[in-house]
Amino acid sequence: MPFLFENRQIVTPGDLLAEGDYLAGFNTYKRDSKIYASRLGLVEYKGRKIDVVALNTFYIPSVGDLVIGKIVESNLHGWTVDINSPYPAILRTSEALNRPFKPQRDDLSEFLDVDDLILAKVISFDRTRDPNLTIREPDLGKIKYGQIVKVSPAKIPRIIGRKGSMIGMLKKETRCNITVGQNGLVLVSGRNREDERIAIMAIKKIEEEAHTTGLTDRITEMVRKERGEVT
Amino acid sequence: MTEKIVLVNEDGIRTDGRKLSELRPIKLEVGILSNADGSAYIEQGKNKILAAVYGPREVHPRHMALPDRALLRCRYHMAPFSVEERKSPAPSRREVELSKVIREAFEPAIFLEKFPRTSIDLFIEVLQADGGTRCAGVTVASLALADAGIPMKDLIVACAAGKAGGHLVLDLNDIEDKEGEADIPVAYMPSFNAVSLLQMDGLLTIEEFQQAINLALEGCKQIYALQKEALKAKYQAIKESTEVTEEE
Numbered sequence: 001m002p003f004l005f006e007n008r009q010i011v012t013p014g015d016l017l018a019e020g021d022y023l024a025g026f027n028t029y030k031r032d033s034k035i036y037a038s039r040l041g042l043v044e045y046k047g048r049k050i051d052v053v054a055l056n057t058f059y060i061p062s063v064g065d066l067v068i069g070k071i072v073e074s075n076l077h078g079w080t081v082d083i084n085s086p087y088p089a090i091l092r093t094s095e096a097l098n099r100p101f102k103p104q105r106d107d108l109s110e111f112l113d114v115d116d117l118i119l120a121k122v123i124s125f126d127r128t129r130d131p132n133l134t135i136r137e138p139d140l141g142k143i144k145y146g147q148i149v150k151v152s153p154a155k156i157p158r159i160i161g162r163k164g165s166m167i168g169m170l171k172k173e174t175r176c177n178i179t180v181g182q183n184g185l186v187l188v189s190g191r192n193r194e195d196e197r198i199a200i201m202a203i204k205k206i207e208e209e210a211h212t213t214g215l216t217d218r219i220t221e222m223v224r225k226e227r228g229e230v231t
Numbered sequence: 232m233t234e235k236i237v238l239v240n241e242d243g244i245r246t247d248g249r250k251l252s253e254l255r256p257i258k259l260e261v262g263i264l265s266n267a268d269g270s271a272y273i274e275q276g277k278n279k280i281l282a283a284v285y286g287p288r289e290v291h292p293r294h295m296a297l298p299d300r301a302l303l304r305c306r307y308h309m310a311p312f313s314v315e316e317r318k319s320p321a322p323s324r325r326e327v328e329l330s331k332v333i334r335e336a337f338e339p340a341i342f343l344e345k346f347p348r349t350s351i352d353l354f355i356e357v358l359q360a361d362g363g364t365r366c367a368g369v370t371v372a373s374l375a376l377a378d379a380g381i382p383m384k385d386l387i388v389a390c391a392a393g394k395a396g397g398h399l400v401l402d403l404n405d406i407e408d409k410e411g412e413a414d415i416p417v418a419y420m421p422s423f424n425a426v427s428l429l430q431m432d433g434l435l436t437i438e439e440f441q442q443a444i445n446l447a448l449e450g451c452k453q454i455y456a457l458q459k460e461a462l463k464a465k466y467q468a469i470k471e472s473t474e475v476t477e478e479e
Contacts, residue, residue: 014385038382056380
């Protein structure tokens with residue numbers, strides 16, 4: 001059976017995408033051998049598999065994801081972290097410190113306090129329990145400098161680009177260090193404010209035009225133009 | 232009452248100049264509130280309704296959370312200035328009932344089981360009312376849900392049909408609703424041919440009832456096409472503008 005839409009055409013929930021022996025991929029579902037879209041997005045036919053690339057989503061944690069979070073509460077055995085998701089994350093002391101922790105001797109707020117931002121990795125999540133985080137890996141932990149940009153989690157793959165092409169270009173052109181959290185928060189730290197401003201502008205533009213083609217070239221052009229005016 | 236209102240004249244034209252099976256003009260817009268996760272606005276005739284969606288998010292109060300699925304909460308509310316005589320802003324009996332039936336209309340369409348222990352909050356605010364606000368409310372709310380990126384089996388679309396001035400009519404306005412003989416609001420999922428809300432007040436014979444339902448479903452299908460267009464419009468404009476600049 002032929003496909004009912006063109007590749008990368010916008011589809012809405014309930015649109016019939018294909019009928020017959022196909023596999024329901026992301027943001028689609030199967031009912032009586034028919035594949036329907038379940039979110040607003042761009043349809044992608046990949047052989048037998050049919051995906052919809054969502055135009056707007058929220059972050060659902062997944063094991064191994066790198067996330068940027070904010071400490072909202074500290075209690076006896078660890079911290080509660082807001083990771084821009086329906087589920088609050090938990091960071092236990094054993095995943096934060098390299099030595100045993102004694103509540104009667106140590107003060108948790110000495111390590112991380114409310115409103116601190118951290119770069120962390122999700123180590124477990126199964127929807128029945130809140131996700132657990134770890135910062136016991138190189139480069140993880142408290143964020144000390146830089147600026148945070150918030151984007152829709154649906155646009156994160158676009159900011160990274162195919163095999164990191166977009167993010168690689170951005171880092172090179174803006175001379176900023178850019179860390180992308182899968183939960184829709186991006187950390188930008190550059191040598192000066194101006195570099196950071198341009199990087200943030202580029203990220204916002206990618207978010208807005210994520211569903212268009214030839215974006216990497218347009219962003220490169222924009223960044224170069226901005227830099228040209230400054231220097 | 233001294234004078235009887237003529238709802239349908241001898242040419243089959245209604246009080247607002249419509250034919251018997253004609254919808255009111257509809258304008259839909261998606262993503263108009265930046266604070267909400269998803270939002271939409273509808274103008275259907277003189278109706279003006281805003282819908283906002285928050286979530287999935289943590290449930291407050293915590294004890295309301297469901298262990299196996301998301302909690303869907305809905306508030307249908309009419310602004311005090313939405314009708315001619317000031318409406319008390321407190322939720323009336325009618326608003327509480329409509330909130331419940333609208334919530335129940337959406338429950339089968341949303342994949343609630345994918346997000347246990349969270350809540351999805353749906354707000355429908357009627358700014359100006361002119362009959363058929365529950366249907367228009369369902370139509371916008373479904374766009375707001377899609378805009379929020381909440382996975383759904385299908386968009387829900389609602390439309391009323393009924394009897395006014397002795398004729399079966401589509402999409403009743405305020406005066407036809409109040410002075411007419413019967414009103415049947417229907418919420419519908421067109422991809423599955425499934426009805427998720429059906430109410431009726433007034434009197435109809437069984438044949439008239441069946442005809443009225445079919446009329447309402449036809450109306451739903453017309454509005455469904457407008458809904459899809461409105462959702463795509465938000466992103467299509469940006470897409471086209473970038474394609475133009477590339478050609479240059």
